[in-house]
Amino acid sequence: MARILMIVAHPDDIDFGSGGSVARWVSEGDTVDYCICTDGDAGGYDEAVGRVEMAELRRKEQRDAADVYGVTDIDWLGHPDGRLYVTHELRRDISRSIRKHRPDRVVIPSPTRQLRNLYGSHPDHIAAGEAAMCAVYPDARNPFAHPELLAEEGLEAWTVPETWISSPGEGADTYVDITDFIDAKITALKAHVSQTAHMEDLAKRMQMWGYMQAKAAGWCEEGTPEDERRFAEGFIVLDTK
Numbered sequence: 029m030a031r032i033l034m035i036v037a038h039p040d041d042i043d044f045g046s047g048g049s050v051a052r053w054v055s056e057g058d059t060v061d062y063c064i065c066t067d068g069d070a071g072g073y074d075e076a077v078g079r080v081e082m083a084e085l086r087r088k089e090q091r092d093a094a095d096v097y098g099v100t101d102i103d104w105l106g107h108p109d110g111r112l113y114v115t116h117e118l119r120r121d122i123s124r125s126i127r128k129h130r131p132d133r134v135v136i137p138s139p140t141r142q143l144r145n146l147y148g149s150h151p152d153h154i155a156a157g158e159a160a161m162c163a164v165y166p167d168a169r170n171p172f173a174h175p176e177l178l179a180e181e182g183l184e185a186w187t188v189p190e191t192w193i194s195s196p197g198e199g200a201d202t203y204v205d206i207t208d209f210i211d212a213k214i215t216a217l218k219a220h221v222s223q224t225a226h227m228e229d230l231a232k233r234m235q236m237w238g239y240m241q242a243k244a245a246g247w248c249e250e251g252t253p254e255d256e257r258r259f260a261e262g263f264i265v266l267d268t269k
């Protein structure tokens with residue numbers, strides 16, 4: 029039974045990218061915690077909603093979505109949405125979360141831009157991925173990095189044994205079968221009302237995306253009937269001991 033820390037830029041990133049995997053891991057007895065770098069205050073589609081109100085709303089939506097899977101702990105780092113950069117402060121805050129939760133595995137966004145996928149390369153996602161990699165190595169494991177974490181908060185250094193990079197589409201080397209958890213993923217995404225209420229085809233989108241990854245894994249063929257399809261989420265797995 030592993031302890032897993034999901035590190036992302038925004039509320040809903042986990043549910044879109046890895047929600048089925050979270051549901052599966054929790055069902056198997058793993059402990060999953062969240063570290064979310066921003067409150068998502070630059071998101072949403074209703075111009076009448078103020079940005080402070082949006083941040084509060086998105087925190088609530090993420091809490092509701094986490095409850096679908098049985099996730100309890102969420103660390104909110106509070107950095108500004110749309111202005112996330114790989115700063116010393118962001119690296120420190122992610123290192124704090126790693127030292128606090130002491131995970132066997134962290135799951136992070138890709139730190140590299142996908143030149144053929146505009147929507148897969150949100151600058152905040154790239155920054156969160158790169159800052160998380162910096163926190164995994166060298167910051168969180170180095171007792172002399174961010175010394176205030178130990179001196180003022182008592183958080184001792186921690187080495188993350190395994191880092192999983194969320195990798196939708198090509199490039200994944202490990203796939204999680206989420207066939208039995210696709211409904212939980214969709215339910216969690218619907219909890220992000222401010223982000224998904226306008227998506228009438230949300231379920232179909234997620235099923236198609238999961239099916240495409242299952243095909244990449246070699247678990248389905250093109251043209252597999254809908255009632256026989258399997259669904260997957262793909263990752264690149266790094267040994268970071």
